[in-house]
Amino acid sequence: MSEKPDHPEDLGAHPDVDSEAGNMPPPSNNGDTSSHEGEVGDVEMPATETILDPDIPNSTCLPGADEAHTPMSDHPPIPLFPSNLDSASSAPPVSDHCDGTPNLFVGNDRALSADNDSRSLGDLYAPEFRPGMRVDEDIDFIALQSSDPMTLDDKPVRFFADRNKQLSTWGIRVDPTFRIIICLECAIPVSFGSIYAHRKKKHPVPRNAHADFRLPSKEDLATILQSVNADHPQSVLPGPVKAIQGLEITDAVRCNIGDCVGRHIVLSTQTQFKNHCLKKHVGEERASSSVRAHALGAFRPDRLYVEIDSESPMDTGGCLEAILARSASLGVHDMQTKYHIPENSRDKGPMLYAGKWERVITGVDLKTLRQYVSAVNTVKEPEYDRLHKTCQEYYRIASQAIKDLPHLVLRYIASSSMSSVDTLPFKPLQETNTRVGYAKFMAHFLVFLLRHSRQPLADFFIPLHPMQQKYRDELYASLADSSTPQHTCVSRTHTFIFSLLSCVSEEFCRAEWKDPLTMFLVAYHLQDDTGKMQRVSNIPPNIAKVQWCLRATAAFEIVRLDNLMDSNPVDIYHKQIEHFLTDGPHTTFTCLRQTMALTSTLTYMEPGLPRFSWNLTKTVLTIDGFPIELKNLYACIGSSIKRMEELVKQLCDGCPYW
Numbered sequence: 001m002s003e004k005p006d007h008p009e010d011l012g013a014h015p016d017v018d019s020e021a022g023n024m025p026p027p028s029n030n031g032d033t034s035s036h037e038g039e040v041g042d043v044e045m046p047a048t049e050t051i052l053d054p055d056i057p058n059s060t061c062l063p064g065a066d067e068a069h070t071p072m073s074d075h076p077p078i079p080l081f082p083s084n085l086d087s088a089s090s091a092p093p094v095s096d097h098c099d100g101t102p103n104l105f106v107g108n109d110r111a112l113s114a115d116n117d118s119r120s121l122g123d124l125y126a127p128e129f130r131p132g133m134r135v136d137e138d139i140d141f142i143a144l145q146s147s148d149p150m151t152l153d154d155k156p157v158r159f160f161a162d163r164n165k166q167l168s169t170w171g172i173r174v175d176p177t178f179r180i181i182i183c184l185e186c187a188i189p190v191s192f193g194s195i196y197a198h199r200k201k202k203h204p205v206p207r208n209a210h211a212d213f214r215l216p217s218k219e220d221l222a223t224i225l226q227s228v229n230a231d232h233p234q235s236v237l238p239g240p241v242k243a244i245q246g247l248e249i250t251d252a253v254r255c256n257i258g259d260c261v262g263r264h265i266v267l268s269t270q271t272q273f274k275n276h277c278l279k280k281h282v283g284e285e286r287a288s289s290s291v292r293a294h295a296l297g298a299f300r301p302d303r304l305y306v307e308i309d310s311e312s313p314m315d316t317g318g319c320l321e322a323i324l325a326r327s328a329s330l331g332v333h334d335m336q337t338k339y340h341i342p343e344n345s346r347d348k349g350p351m352l353y354a355g356k357w358e359r360v361i362t363g364v365d366l367k368t369l370r371q372y373v374s375a376v377n378t379v380k381e382p383e384y385d386r387l388h389k390t391c392q393e394y395y396r397i398a399s400q401a402i403k404d405l406p407h408l409v410l411r412y413i414a415s416s417s418m419s420s421v422d423t424l425p426f427k428p429l430q431e432t433n434t435r436v437g438y439a440k441f442m443a444h445f446l447v448f449l450l451r452h453s454r455q456p457l458a459d460f461f462i463p464l465h466p467m468q469q470k471y472r473d474e475l476y477a478s479l480a481d482s483s484t485p486q487h488t489c490v491s492r493t494h495t496f497i498f499s500l501l502s503c504v505s506e507e508f509c510r511a512e513w514k515d516p517l518t519m520f521l522v523a524y525h526l527q528d529d530t531g532k533m534q535r536v537s538n539i540p541p542n543i544a545k546v547q548w549c550l551r552a553t554a555a556f557e558i559v560r561l562d563n564l565m566d567s568n569p570v571d572i573y574h575k576q577i578e579h580f581l582t583d584g585p586h587t588t589f590t591c592l593r594q595t596m597a598l599t600s601t602l603t604y605m606e607p608g609l610p611r612f613s614w615n616l617t618k619t620v621l622t623i624d625g626f627p628i629e630l631k632n633l634y635a636c637i638g639s640s641i642k643r644m645e646e647l648v649k650q651l652c653d654g655c656p657y658w
Contacts, residue, residue, distance in 0.1 A: 163228050170215050171203055173246045174225065180233045180244075181225065187248035189296060192231045196221055236296065239266070240307040244294055252293035252305045257281045266293050266305040327651055337367040339531045346626040350602055351525075351533045355595065358531075359513050360522045363459040367529040372451050373444070373520070383479040384447045390479070390489045391443035392436055395549065397490065398556040399428035399435060405555060409569045413551050416583050416593060426551055441542060442549040446496070448520050450476050463507035463514050471496040494560075497553045501588060502580050508588075515591045517546065536602040543596045550589055554581055 160176050167173055172195065173182045180189045183198060190198050196218045205214050215221065225231060236244075243249060253273045255265040258281065267273045270288075277286050297303040339361045345353055352358045361369065378385040402410070410425030412418075429435045452462050453472060464472065475492045478484040500516065507514045521542070525534045554577045561572050580587050613622045620627050628636075 160228055163224060167224065169212055170199060170221075172199070174228050174230045175244050175246070176228075177242070178234045178236055178244070179229045180236065181230050182244070182246035184246050187246065189247065192222075192225060192233075195225070236294075236306050237304065238306070239293075240291075240309040241294075243292075243308050247294045249292055249308065250295055250305075252291050252307070253288050254291045254307060255281075256287040256289055257284055266291060266307050268295075268303070268305060323651075330651060337365050337529045339364055339366050348531075349533045351536050351539065351599070352531070354602060355598055356513065357518075357522045357533075360519050361460075361526075361531065364457065365459075366526060366531060368457060369460060369523050370526055370529065372448055372457065373524045373526075376447060383476065384450065386479050386489070387446060387450070387475075387493070388440060388443045390486070390493050391439040391446070393486065394490045394493050395435055395439040395442075395552060398494075398552040401559040402426070402428045402552065402555045404559060406569055409558065409573050410555070412570075412573050412578070413555055413581065416581070418578065418582060426555065428552075429548070438545045438549055441545045442497070444524070445517065445520050445546070446475075446493075448523070449516060460519075462516050462519055463505040464516065465499070465503035465505045467503050468496070468499045468505075471499045494553065494556060497549070498557050501550050501553060504587060509586055512586070512591050512594075515588055517588055517592060518595065521595070536599055539599040540596060540603055543592060543599065547589075547592060547596070550592075551581065 157176075160174075164173055164176075168184065171184045173184055174180070175182060181192060181195050182188070183190050183195070183203075185203055196215070199215055216224075222231075250268075252266050252268055253270055255261075255267065255273060255276060257277070260280070265276070267276055273286075273288050277284070292308045293305040294308060295303055295305055339358070341358050341362055342348055348358055376384045376388065405413075407425055410427065411421050411423070414422045414424060414426035429438065449462065449464075449472060452460075453469075453476070471492065475489070475496045478489045478492050505514070508516075512518070521539065524542070525539055526532070527534045558569050558572050558577060561567070561576060562569050565572070579585055581589055583590055583593065611623065614620070615622075619630050621630060621633060622628075
């Protein structure tokens with residue numbers, strides 16, 4: 001090796017080379033064939049002489065087969081295109097990224113095809129790969145196999161596995177077949193000269209991390225990588241290849257036209273395939289197939305794809321299957337769907353805790369319960385689909401009937417107490433879509449009751465008054481019979497809904513949480529099968545929908561009785577309706593108003609309630625309104641980690657997992 005010159009410009013080095021990016025300076029173009037020293041990052045590296053001839057294929061040179069392994073600081077860069085020729089040529093130019101980082105450009109436009117022809121690289125891989133592509137952190141995958149005399153057969157399999165286990169702690173893996181270096185976090189290959197800078201820049205390790213997870217020095221990392229021949233990767237292209245562990249597997253398109261078939265030209269998308277055909281297959285019939293491929297390269301414009309052999313999938317050794325079988329035998333993924341009241345009140349959530357709704361679902365299989373409030377299957381449940389349409393028609397008619405009532409009656413309907421009558425009357429909804437949405441939610445409640453009547457759920461008894469049960473069965477019979485006129489279904493829908501407003505079961509009189517509407521609201525707002533509720537702010541809008549529907553039903557009942565008895569609507573309201581819409585009596589509407597007041601209060605408190613707050617002495621932390629002492633929080637974290645370790649040991653069945 002020649003002595004290092006005093007001036008870097010003698011090497012033809014670019015003054016803006018980014019040391020972190022690990023880019024090599026371009027070799028000198030003065031025709032001198034002697035080797036010079038260049039810089040890679042902050043470590044000196046000797047520059048490899050690059051010999052290019054545009055008229056001769058494969059016109060670059062490869063380090064000799066008898067070269068001894070050297071540390072990364074003294075290791076020659078991997079040539080872009082190997083060659084056994086010694087003709088001189090000008091060095092490739094240097095260009096900058098948009099961020100100022102210089103790039104090393106490929107100066108050769110030749111590559112070996114499947115039959116070792118001398119066609120240009122642009123003909124083989126355009127437009128995906130072309131002269132002038134960026135390769136600053138990517139391996140030269142079109143390179144020939146290394147002339148390094150030491151092959152993988154010289155290394156014991158156990159030695160290679162131990163090295164990969166050590167490298168995996170730093171997020172690095174070396175493929176035993178092609179000896180390419182893979183960043184496990186990015187799932188892309190990275191060159192030998194850039195892996196240290198890549199890990200340092202893209203995946204920095206915190207200063208307080210354990211020593212085992214800190215990246216070693218550049219020289220130590222180079223020594224480990226050289227021990228598995230990672231400094232001399234083999235060619236991956238043209239493919240197909242077996243799936244390479246650590247690289248991302250993506251969907252790609254393979255060109256099946258002409259000469260591209262033998263060279264396995266793989267492109268990322270159909271758009272790229274069309275562009276490829278416009279340049280290379282003008283006038284030819286297009287043919288392609290979907291394949292699975294590895295993306296080679298971090299930069300989208302310069303990214304190549306290698307096809308994965310579908311007949312030779314990556315061998316996992318049955319490890320994943322064994323872990324899944326073991327976890328299934330231990331019931332790791334089994335979830336307890338029957339709800340039990342938690343010992344800790346903060347596990348209930350604000351609504352179950354404040355509204356004491358946990359009594360509704362205690363001992364109930366929540367997974368099955370949530371199916372009762374699921375969306376209607378129009379194919380398997382045509383009667384319930386008809387109920388949705390019937391409710392929409394019913395409340396359209398009710399909205400028209402509201403306009404015929406006196407202003408005073410509408411004020412009574414909108415009031416919750418006769419001692420303070422609202423000045424604003426009850427009125428129909430302005431938007432048709434809003435009325436349809438309210439009608440759909442009310443139909444959802446009726447479907448919930450009908451489903452439960454056809455197939456009762458264990459430990460979830462919905463008490464109904466005998467009149468409510470009678471009208472419910474009549475409504476279902478009308479819906480199930482396709483010959484029943486629509487006006488009959490509308491009439492029976494009104495009768496059933498008004499019975500829910502006016503009739504009260506004995507169970508409801510003894511315990512207000514046994515109200516059918518309350519039980520529906522609890523089931524409807526369950527977020528998962530473990531008893532977690534939706535946010536409290538989601539409940540008041542749904543209660544408002546039910547309130548409007550029940551008031552509209554009361555108004556329609558006044559109009560119906562007025563037509564039958566030819567009486568004063570005000571008298572009808574006081575005699576037939578007032579008892580069910582005002583505060584005082586134990587009715588469904590009264591219970592609904594109490595729930596509305598509670599959920600509204602919790603909703604107003606939620607935005608102003610900080611998720612985390614401290615006391616003045618920083619000894620008590622309040623999380624979602626529940627205070628916990630800091631010493632108990634520390635103990636809780638430690639016990640949770642210890643419990644997790646016990647579960648992992650149980651899952652691994654004594655096998656070393658770390």
